[in-house]
Amino acid sequence: MMDFSRPAFNQRIRISNGRVIDPRNNLDKTTDLFVADGLIVGIGSAPVGFKPDLEFDAGGMLVIPGAVDLCARVREPGQTQKGNIHSETRAAAAGGITHLCCPPDTKPVIDTRAVAALIQERAYQSGYAHVLPIGALTKGLQGQHLAEMHALKEAGCIGVSQLRQPVKDSQTLLRCLEYASTFDLIVFFQSEDxxxxxxxxxxxxxxxxxxxxxxxxxxxxxxxxxRDLLLVQQAGVRAHFGQLSCARSVELIAAAQREGLQVTADVAVHQLFLTDEMIDGFNSQYHTRPPLRSERDRLGLIEGVKSGVISVLSSDHQPHEAAAKSEPFPSTESGISAFATFLPLSYRLVRDGVLSEVEWVRRIATNPAALTGLDAGHLGTGSNANLCVFDPGKRWKLTEHSMLSQGKNSPFLGQQMQGQVRLTLKDGAISFRN
Amino acid sequence: MTAKTAPHQLQLNEKGQLRHFLTTEGLSRELLTEILDTAESFVSVGKQAVKKVPLLRGKTVVNLFFENSTRTRTTFELAAKRLSADVLNINISASSTSKGESLMDMLWNLEYMDSDMFIVRHGDSGAPHFIAEFVCPHVAVINAGDGRHAHPTQAMLDMYTIRRHKGAFENLTVAIVGDVLHSRVARSQIHALNALGAREIRVIAPKTLVPKDIEAMGVKVHYNMAQGLQDVDVISMLRLQKERMESALLPSESEFYRLYGLNMEKLAFAKPDAIVMHPGPINRGVEIESAVADGAQSVILQQVNYGIAVRMAVLSMAMSGQNAEQAAQAEGGE
Known part of the structure; x- marks a missing residue:
């Protein structure tokens, strides 16, 4: 594995013989892709006079838009014992992710321009992945007063969220949603009573x-x-429901979508492969929130991904220091360090016949980019080269060493993975190569 | 930190002997019977002029109680002392965890004082398992009650009591009554009774005090006391804590007592020779009537007495299993 202290400077790159998949542009064929000056400059045929500095043979591999992750903690500012923007964006790049959305529960909370700006500035300096802050819906996530959502939007927040923190009452929540709607801000829900x-x-x-x-x-x-769905309807706000855990939730979202509500949903990939039974032995690596649920729920979520009711897969990446998981189970912190397993695990859905390759790419890149309004998740000629080369057949073992995240907390440690990220480009620069 | 083993696998050594005692779940009928037989041999020790046997001589046993308890701590202390161990009692609330020291750091310090055995009571389910697996695997860990999960020595003294009064388990119907939701005793009893081959296990409580899908543990749920007690051989009453009223699990003590409190009238639904057990401390007039608690069918005070012998059995077996494991590992390492 090559290690870069900084992403390699822009080069002219020819990625040859890969299966290039871009659902937005109805592209799925084995061909060459050309990158220069940070842009995708050609697919199939090289621009006149193109001389690559680097040729990457992607034979037998998939060339896809970089993944867009709607929920990933980078732990900075405020919790750098768990991770920081440098460590976590580097891990994101190694996971094939070029854009990640950072929830507002940093310390301090993302409820001011300053914090939103700080995060983007640090991400820019590190250079491994685009980090898009999600602003707080209420001040300090306290659930009492509206956050300055317009200022947050101006400062680069792609949406707002209350996460799992309670809002004082339904009246306050409704007003928050109406105010967000005023500025066409999408609200990210993690519904929990x-x-x-x-x-x-x-x-x-x-x-x-x-x-x-x-x-x-x-x-x-x-x-x-x-309740959230009814208030979303009342307020007429765009809403995305993240990290669903119950089969019944899929039915509720489906019913709302049938009624014409502009709502979308995602599920954390681990929720599709783990169930509560695995907690036997009090293994704190299986401590997640929402909790791992029953087999029936797991199958219901997979069905939702297949049908498209759940149109996005997220990592719900939550790195932790070892001590956070080294207590009796109820006293441990919840969450999984998930970047390293995001693509291999989600690709299992393709191997299991749940999704086609194209539908998989939609759920990890095209759809999350579209709903956040990002110019990402596609391979259009002339656009910024944010892409990933994925070798679907490669087998490898997840070890602490193979995880670039500062957090080594994964229930999949020691397990065989199939499918490996081989190359990630962020704006045409190599942010990861293996 | 990745736990690799379910508790019931963790607590046995290579030869299948007990080396920790964390739960009754997953233990064989043979092993549970061995505990009861060993306890039987210790009952007489308490009747001797010199109430000691030398099985744990020179061993250091640390009572680590993160939750208050007088009865359980005292019986463990007596059991260890009758086995000739040196016993250290640590009052955790006044100790380091309140100064911010992690559980792991504190236990590592104790381990380096050459402790041989930890007897642990902790409010978190799984805490003794965590200690046995990650913190001090070379120290024998005895679970003296963890959260709602397990209280295996209490369950074994209940099994001892049942065997003493009823003989074999095969034809027995046992009812466990009251706050099953919060009860580590009930869970450990259920695993032990199933392993020992009891014919039927019932739990009787209002829905708010019955854990979800408890049937998966091999019990039948009854909401009606009269039906649930019909023809049972053993009644195990559980303690009801006052806080249950405040957390909206029950409307009042009096309604609970009226519906699920054991009085002579309800006792009459059970078999005439049914025994009544309670892990103590009892709340007279809340879950049990004095006439029943002090009556002819009550074996509540005998339970306390058997508790010492059963704990002596568990301590000596776990110590010997842990020693065998360490010896085997030392041999393998050479």
């Missing part, structure tokens, strides 16, 4: 009951989701 949830809890089912862990019922998500 805090009174039905509990820190350190797991899915309320037979595993929780047997292990004596606190249970979080489906209703913690579905009750809040139902």
């Amino acid at each position: 805090s009174s039905l949830s509990v820190k350190g809890g797991v899915h309320a089912g037979s595993t929780a009951s047997r292990l004596g862990l606190h249970g979080i019922p489906d209703a913690a998500e579905t009750v809040a989701l139902s």
